[in-house]
Amino acid sequence: MKSTASTSDKILDIAQSLIVAGGYNGFSYADISDAIGIRKASIHHHFPAKAELVAVLVDRYTRQAAAGLQSLREQAASPADQLQFYIDYWRSCIENASQPFCVCAMLASEMQMLPDEVASRVRAHFQGLAAWLTSVLQAGVEQGLFRLDKRPEEQAQMLMASVHGAMLSARALGDPGLFIAVVGPEIVRLRAAGC
Amino acid sequence: MKSTASTSDKILDIAQSLIVAGGYNGFSYADISDAIGIRKASIHHHFPAKAELVAVLVDRYTRQAAAGLQSLREQAASPADQLQFYIDYWRSCIENASQPFCVCAMLASEMQMLPDEVASRVRAHFQGLAAWLTSVLQAGVEQGLFRLDKRPEEQAQMLMASVHGAMLSARALGDPGLFIAVVGPEIVRLRAAGC
DNA sequence: CACTGCCTTCCTACTAGTAGGTAGACAAAC
DNA sequence: GTTTGTCTACCTACTAGTAGGAAGGCAGTG
Numbered sequence: 001m002k003s004t005a006s007t008s009d010k011i012l013d014i015a016q017s018l019i020v021a022g023g024y025n026g027f028s029y030a031d032i033s034d035a036i037g038i039r040k041a042s043i044h045h046h047f048p049a050k051a052e053l054v055a056v057l058v059d060r061y062t063r064q065a066a067a068g069l070q071s072l073r074e075q076a077a078s079p080a081d082q083l084q085f086y087i088d089y090w091r092s093c094i095e096n097a098s099q100p101f102c103v104c105a106m107l108a109s110e111m112q113m114l115p116d117e118v119a120s121r122v123r124a125h126f127q128g129l130a131a132w133l134t135s136v137l138q139a140g141v142e143q144g145l146f147r148l149d150k151r152p153e154e155q156a157q158m159l160m161a162s163v164h165g166a167m168l169s170a171r172a173l174g175d176p177g178l179f180i181a182v183v184g185p186e187i188v189r190l191r192a193a194g195c
Numbered sequence: 196m197k198s199t200a201s202t203s204d205k206i207l208d209i210a211q212s213l214i215v216a217g218g219y220n221g222f223s224y225a226d227i228s229d230a231i232g233i234r235k236a237s238i239h240h241h242f243p244a245k246a247e248l249v250a251v252l253v254d255r256y257t258r259q260a261a262a263g264l265q266s267l268r269e270q271a272a273s274p275a276d277q278l279q280f281y282i283d284y285w286r287s288c289i290e291n292a293s294q295p296f297c298v299c300a301m302l303a304s305e306m307q308m309l310p311d312e313v314a315s316r317v318r319a320h321f322q323g324l325a326a327w328l329t330s331v332l333q334a335g336v337e338q339g340l341f342r343l344d345k346r347p348e349e350q351a352q353m354l355m356a357s358v359h360g361a362m363l364s365a366r367a368l369g370d371p372g373l374f375i376a377v378v379g380p381e382i383v384r385l386r387a388a389g390c
Numbered sequence: 391c392a393c394t395g396c397c398t399t400c401c402t403a404c405t406a407g408t409a410g411g412t413a414g415a416c417a418a419a420c
Numbered sequence: 421g422t423t424t425g426t427c428t429a430c431c432t433a434c435t436a437g438t439a440g441g442a443a444g445g446c447a448g449t450g
Contacts, residue, residue, distance in 0.1 A: 007425080022308040025220035028409060042426050044411065101304070108367035109296070109304045113217040126367040150380055157364060161377045162353070165360030169352060172303035172321045182356045185345060202399080223435065237400050239437065 008046045010036050012057050020101045024054060024110050024118070051115035054107075058121040061103050062128060069132045079140035080191055083133075087183050090163065095176045105164045130156050137190070146190050155190075162186050203241045205231050207252050215296045219249060219305050219313070246310035249302075253316040256298050257323060264327045274335035275386055278328075282378050285358065290371045300359045325351050332385070341385050350385075357381050 005013070014035045018027035029050070033040045047053035069086070076082040093099040104125040111119055133156035140146035148155045166182035169175075200208070209230045213222035224245070228235045242248035264281070271277040288294040299320040306314055328351035335341035343350045361377035364370075 022220065022305055023218055025217065026305065026308055029411085030408075038425095039427060040410085041412080041428080045425065048411080050410065100307075104367075105363060106304055108363055109301055110217055110221065111366050111369075112295075113221055123368060126364065149384075154376060154380070157373060158357070158377050158380065161360030161364050162357055163360065164363050165356030165358065168300060168303055168359050168363075169321065169356050171306050172299075173318060174306075178352060181349060182353050185349070185353065189344075224437085225434075234401060235436090236402080236438080240399065243437080245436065 007036075007038065007042075011038075011043055011046055011053070012060060015053060015057055016061070016103055017099070019054070019057070019103055019106055020099060023106050024114060051117055055115075055117045055121055058104065058107065058118060058125065062121065062125045065125070066128060066132075069129075073136070078145055079136045079143065080145045082136050083140075083187055083190070087163065087180070087187060090167070090183075091180050094167065094170055094179045097176070100176070101167055101171060102164065105167060126160075130160055133159055140190075148190070159186060159190075202231075202233065202237075206233075206238055206241055206248070207255060210248060210252055211256070211298055212294075214249070214252070214298055214301055215294060218301050219309060246312055250310075250312045250316055253299065253302070253313060253320065257316065257320045260320070261323060261327075264324075268327075268331070273340055274331045274338065275340045277331050278335075278382055278385070282358065282375070282382060285362070286375050286378075289362065289365055289374050292371070295371070296362055296366060297359065300362060321355075325355055328354055335385075343385070354381060354385075 011032055014032050015027065018031055018035075021027075029040045029043050032038075032043055043053075047056065068089075072082050072085050076085050090102075094101075104122050107114060107118065107122045108126065111122065114122065130153070134152045137146060137148065137152040137155050137159075141148060141152065150158075163183055166179045169182060170178040206227055209227050210222065213226055213230075216222075224235045224238050227233075227238055238248075242251065263284075267277050267280050271280050285297075289296075299317050302309060302313065302317045303321065306317065309317065325348070329347045332341060332343065332347040332350050332354075336343060336347065345353075358378055361374045364377060365373040
């Protein structure tokens with residue numbers, strides 16, 4: 001969090017928080033302009049079109065997520081811890097309201113009317129996240145930490161849906177604690193596992 | 196599906212499908228105007244302001260849902276069947292693309308920038324759905340059909356999150372089958388239940 | 391019966407404001 | 421001396437919303 005962030009990074013930061021709040025159609029260049037004290041035209045210099053801005057934003061987001069999940073895999077000892085760190089990340093984001101929703105989950109809900117260049121990137125993010133969860137679950141099974149009653153890919157999809165659904169419920173009911181109330185038991189069940 | 200639907204019903208029908216596709220900010224009076232061949236000003240006659248239109252729409256949706264769930268409770272013999280009918284309803288909606296997403300789930304994602312009169316109604320819908328699921332699970336437990344490892348209210352929240360998350364994943368990855376792939380096992384686990 | 395007045399629905403025509411985007415000038419940096 | 425970043429000023433299309441009127445249905449009254 002350094003004050004020497006480039007203008008284009010600042011634009012992306014603001015745009016991201018605006019998308020999290022209201023989605024693709026929920027923000028305008030004027031909103032960004034107001035937020036960082038720059039003229040609308042200057043934003044167009046960095047990002048000629050809105051679709052392009054959001055496409056770059058999703059790329060950056062996916063890259064950051066991939067890096068974070070990768071470093072989790074290297075640092076956190078066990079797959080069980082990796083999963084725990086992942087949901088703890090979102091719990092703190094939601095509880096301190098710093099980023100109360102996943103950008104790509106937000107955009108995914110608007111999928112049907114997103115420009116192609118954005119839609120394809122959102123899809124890629126979901127695929128990447130599912131792949132990471134799958135590999136963590138797989139590793140956990142091999143180490144005897146998890147016992148799944150379905151294939152890791154299926155279980156990963158179920159877990160991912162649970163996480164995004166929990167975010168939505170927490171937002172809908174205005175209760176940040178609901179996220180962990182929903183996701184927590186899901187993780188516990190994977191650990192305890194089987195019968 | 197009769198051709199004698201009133202104009203205001205037609206407006207709500209179109210608005211609902213537009214919201215499902217793109218959310219609150221994803222449609223305009225002009226879009227509705229084009230779709231049903233009526234002037235913009237005529238829509239304002241029926242619904243003076245956009246927030247009011249959507250508030251009425253959510254009321255109608257919640258009322259229809261409540262009626263549907265109530266009749267399910269009366270018709271479907273066992274709580275297990277009631278749950279099955281509920282998710283089968285959404286499966287068919289998603290598979291034939293007639294209504295590939297829940298209006299209130301869509302609006303919930305935009306909660307932070309929704310007019311108050313809309314936001315409160317969306318919250319009410321979530322509460323109503325959670326209450327229905329809770330009572331069905333509760334009844335299932337009493338009849339020995341389900342065995343839950345947590346309180347019915349918690350299990351209901353988990354199930355609701357799973358349903359909405361599954362909708363989101365199906366939409367994000369463009370794979371309608373993903374809905375049932377995620378929700379199906381969740382239901383099975385409730386039936387089989389326990390250890 | 392005809393007339394009157396009201397109500398509903400829809401219309402044309404308009405408003406102020408906002409959307410994304412462009413043209414071109416200027417200053418500083420490489 | 422070109423490139424980079426910002427600016428002012430502008431454009432067209434669209435936003436929600438308003439004003440006022442035309443057409444028809446439907447009382448109630450003479």
